Amino acid sequence: MRRSRKIDALMHKLLIEKRMDGFSVVELRDASLPYVEQTCDLANLRLRLYRQLLRFERNNWLRVEGSRANKRYFQTELLHVYEFAPKPTSVEVIEAEVLTWSVLASERNESRGELEIALGEVGEYQSLIQRFPELEPKLALLLNQARERSAQLLGKVNVLTTVLDTIASEQKAC
Secondary structure (H helix, E strand, O other): OEEEEOOOOHHHHHHHOOOOOOHHHHHHHHHHHOOOOOOOOOHHHHOOOHHHHHHHOOOOOEEEOOOHHHEEEEEEEHHHHHHEEEEOOHHHHHHHHHHHHHHHHHHHHHHHHHHHHHHHHHHHHHHHHOOOOHHHHHHHHHHHHHHHHHHHHHHHHHHHHHHHHHHHHHHHOO
């Protein structure tokens, strides 16, 4: 019976499913590009893959020929002894993050629209008070409500923008 091991989902996709063999780090990086975020930094991606290659080499799942820039990695028989399963972190989490990001972005855009409406109401109440000072006692409460609503919406827009910026910066780091 084969023993099952969990490995990085990207490495599983490339080495097990695509059966890459006799490759360099740069070739592995280039082959992984369709499976990672477009905003991913290539240098960080190469480092991530290199760490995985070192782990595979230490476990004798890959052997190395050559040195420095001429290193090539080859699958060993030991790699075929085990049954590998992908860790759900890399590929599946990216899809969940994209979904989360799109939901947050649409909420932010909706709140921006509501904020513009609330600010328009504030401006209109102020205009009415200037034109009709006798209505000020009746309009003052409505003006304050519109100001409070616009302040609340501005806070929501700021929070959502900060969260989206944080997610975007994390995705750039892979």
